[in-house]
Structures are given as C-alpha cells and as structure tokens.
Amino acid sequence: MIENIFGSTSLRDIMRLRPFKRRRESSFDKTGGNMDNIRIKPGEKVTIFQKNGPGCINHIWTTQMCFGEPFFLRHLIIRIFWDDEEFPSVECPLGDFFGLGHGERINFISEPLQMSPQKGKGFNCWWPMPFKKNARIEIENDNPNSFTPGGDGLKSPGLIFYYYVDYEIYEKWPQDEGTSPIGYFHSCFRTVDYKTDMKRNPDTGKKYRKLEWQATAGKNTRANGGYDRNHVILEATGKGQYVGCNVNIDNKFRLNYNWPGEGDDMIFIDDDIGKEPTIYGTGTEDYFNTAFCPTEKYSAPYHGVIKGGDFNWLGKITYYRYHIQDPIPFEKEIQVTIEHGHNNHRGDRWDSTAYWYQLEPHKKLPDFPPRKERMPRKESKLLKIILKCLKFIFKIGVYGIIAYGAFYLFNFFNK
DSSP: OOOOTTOOSOGGGTTSOOSOEEEEEEOOOTTSSSOOOEEEOTTOEEEEEEEESSEEEEEEEEEEEOBSOTTHHHHEEEEEEETTOSSOSEEEEHHHHTTOOTTOOOOEEOSSEEEESSTTOEEEEOOOEEESSEEEEEEEEOOTTOEEEOTTSOEEESEEEEEEEEEEEOSSOOOSTTSOOOOEEEEEEEEEEOOSOOOBOTTTOOBOOTHIIIIISOOOOTTTTGGGGSEEEEEEESSEEEEEEEEEEEEOOOSSOOOOOOOOEEEEEGGGTTSSOSEEOSOHHHHTTOOSSOOSOEEOSSEEEEEEOSGGGOEEEEEEEEOSSSOEEESSEEEEEEOSSGGGOOOOEEEEEEEEEEOSSOOOOOOOOOHHHHSOOOOOHHHHHHHHHHHHHHHTSHHHHHHHHHHHHHHHTTO
C-alpha cells in the first residue's frame, strides 16, 4: 500500500503523522526590521517562490498597498509554473485568482479562497498545488501609474506587496502505479464584452416583446449554432478534473427588466465535444446553487454570491461555484460553457476564472487579455448612490414601485 503523503483536510485525519516537512517563503524583513514587504515597480516581474520538489504548496496569503489606480488588482498578474515548463499553468489577474473580479476587495468566505478583514484586503488561497520537480510563482505589476507615499512625502513608484507561501516538502514523489494519478493545479482568466443585446428572435426574425427577450423566446441548439455563442469558462485537453470557477458580470444599464441570468450551463466532455452537452443545467443562478434571481450576499464553502448587483441587478455581480465535493473528470478534453442570458440574448461583459487539475503537459492557456481589456468599467458615483437608494426603497413596497416609475421617466426624458 502506498501512503498518501498529501493527506486530506478532514479533522479526523489531522491526527495522522505524515512524512513531510513544513516550510514557508515570505516577504519578511531580512534585516530584522519591520519592513516585511517587497516593492514591485511598474512593469516589473518578481519571482516570490522558487523551490525544488517533490513538494506541495498548501497556502498562499497576500495583501497589497497601491495608489494611483483604483483597479490595480486587474494590473497585478499571478503566474505559476510547474516542473520547468515554458508556459504557465496559472495566469490570472491577482484579485480574480483569489475569487473576486472587478478589481475590488470584499470580505467573503469559501473553502478554497477567501478575502479577509480588513475590508477584504487579506487574500488567502488553499488550493493544494503539488509539484514533482520544481515550482515558481511570479507576480507582474502591469500598472504604469502605481505608487505609494514615501516617508518624505514623495511618491515612490510601484506598489507594496506582502506574502506568505506555505508548502510541504517530501523525500520522494508517490508512485502512480496502484494509486490515482496526481494532477497539477491550473487556472486561467477570460474576459468577453458581448456589447450588444440580441433584439430579435434568431429563429423567427421577430422582435422580442417584454419578457420574451429575457427568458422565454428562442432556442439554443447545436443545429442553429447557439452553443458556439456561449461564454467559455474553460477549454482543456488531457486527463484531469474541473473543480470550479468564479464569474464576474458587469450588468449594463437597461430600463426594462434587467436580470442577467437564465443562461444554462453546458459542459462538454471527451467524445461529446462538438455534440450535445454531457452535463446540461437549467440557469445561471441554478449552476451557482442559488435561486430566483439572487441579490443577497451569501458565502458558503462551495458556492456563493459575493456581489448581487444594485437596483434591478445593475452593475457589478460576482458568483462562485467550486466542485470540491463533485469534481468533473475528463479523460481527453473538456469545454465548460454557460449562456450569457437565455439563448445568449444578453450584451453584458463577462469575466471568468476557471480552476482545474490535470496531468502535464497542458494545452497552452488562452492569450492573456491586454491591460485595456482587463479594466473594469468605471461607474458613475452619483448613479451608484441613486441605485442603492432605489434598491432600499424598493424593498419597502409600493413606494419603491413609484420611485422606479419616476426613475424610468427621468431617464426617458433625458436620453
């Protein structure tokens, strides 16, 4: 019997004394002082972790300080390389990798990822990341405007970065014979601005009316090319298992019913690629284990709503779903997709981060989007205040309906 040197996360297994050594790489002040951080200059790439294996990264913590750019988390890029590979197995904006997009930081809790107090500024990642030969973590500051105030009152270019990387080292790599093979951790980021809403039923050519546009009209099939318009969360080849994603939607302003969901999740596995979905869901909120157009913030170990949007679901939305208890395996390839609105009617912006394990070598990750495409849309502060007020008023009943009517008329006459 081959011993499981990687262990498990069960409390009942914590008593087992496994053969490993615990180590940490951190940004501690090597002079003995209290400047326990590094500075990453604009355009600079810094390696924060580089170790030989066999081993396993168990935990990454970081916090950052940056001025000059409100969305600097979309400028910070994390890349992870395994076993001398040329192309990264992980390439994501830092905030999205740790579970939340939009360049924001908010307290939330899931099992593999958390943003912790104060105000979500403590990032934690618990995805186990085994490596046989070596591992390297690189952070890039793709922000030309980043700076921090110096002690003399002058601006110092770059940002301040604190980190821990907690890992285990082993005497030998467990043999695959007689045991399940060990997959390497992977993660990738995608962003698509779908820009324009679909105004007409593609099957009939007739203009949508009211809720037809949102949820009831049109059919998405392989025959009419509808599947090809789905938002792609992951495309991978090889043997592995998909373990989840977070999705960030920038819901654009509309005066009519503005729920951006009703998009079915469709997962194509192995021989079903190019055919019918192997796994077919029933709607956006259903895939993320919620129901009936959620707006409430909610954090559970494997699913949640970090941001539910403002009044009428306008603005920034974030959902997550982690398949830790129910990973989705593939032997040859996998394609994880979801409709952006029923029948892909919606013209919102979608950003997604996928997580999976697989045997190497892996398919090269999709081209990383340039800085301009990664930047979230800036929102009007005044409009945001108005929408939050309307959201509150709407909760108290009929007065909310009156307020919404007034809001509709105001926008109608001020186009």
